[in-house]
Amino acid sequence: MGDMTVRMDNVGIVVEDLGAAIEFFRELGLELEGRTVVAGEWAGRVTGLGDQRVEIAMMRTPDGHSRLELSRFLEPSVIADHRNAPVNALGYLRVMFAVDDIDETLGRLRALDAQLVSDDVVRYEDAYRLCYLRGPEGILIGLAQELN
Template sequence: MHLKLENVGIAVRDLDQAIAFFSDLGMTLLGRDTVSGEWADTAVGVDGNHAKIALLAAPDGDGRIELFEYIHPLAIEREPILPNEIGMHRVAFAVDDIDEALQAAAKHGCYPLRGVANYEDVYKLTYLRGPSDILVMLAEDLRGK
């Protein structure tokens, strides 16, 4: 059996805001759509599933994120997940310049949770909260610099 990771799906409060954030980090919007109907109900397991969606790709073409904003049923708010909680909690990006990536994030009001760490002069990395409180990790590889 061949297995390929297709994308990571993230529910957001505001699709346009999330697209702008991830685009400013360097992702490319591949397309947008609105989904609903019996097939969507069956696939997702939610009756009356109706959502606006967008698919974005990383510049290298390998990583993709599917963002979705629910129209029906209404999205359920919850407390933002903490880095040490069990479950899906972050999306990570390798960046060639963490300062530049942080400037792009700051345009959206998104800042490091605590600061930028230096891991044994191998990586500079940080966690920040993106739109809809998504935890985002940025990491710059320092080897060879």
């Protein structure tokens, strides 16, 4: 195979309310890199949807290494909804974010109606405190605070 390089560029999340999703991920600590409408035949060839128009917001972590692409489909309309799939459903599960202070972060996200999926933040040995939570539209994310 040689020295192939691969790097995670972004994770895509489809939403109904782009503004609310941007606000939520901003509160988490991501920065809005850009916002645009993508349309045209080339875009439809990538997705297989043909003629499409999608409003996209690119969010970036402060270290610049990770990005979320938040998308709102204008055309064609949405035909399936996986936002409230249970944690043990097949397919993509969640994006995990490392944070400095999980309690402080949760406090800020709860002000935007984020809900823990279980009763508590769980401690894993002396290494991490972890939780899963649902943000706007039931989007599932994880938070992890390294204990050192």
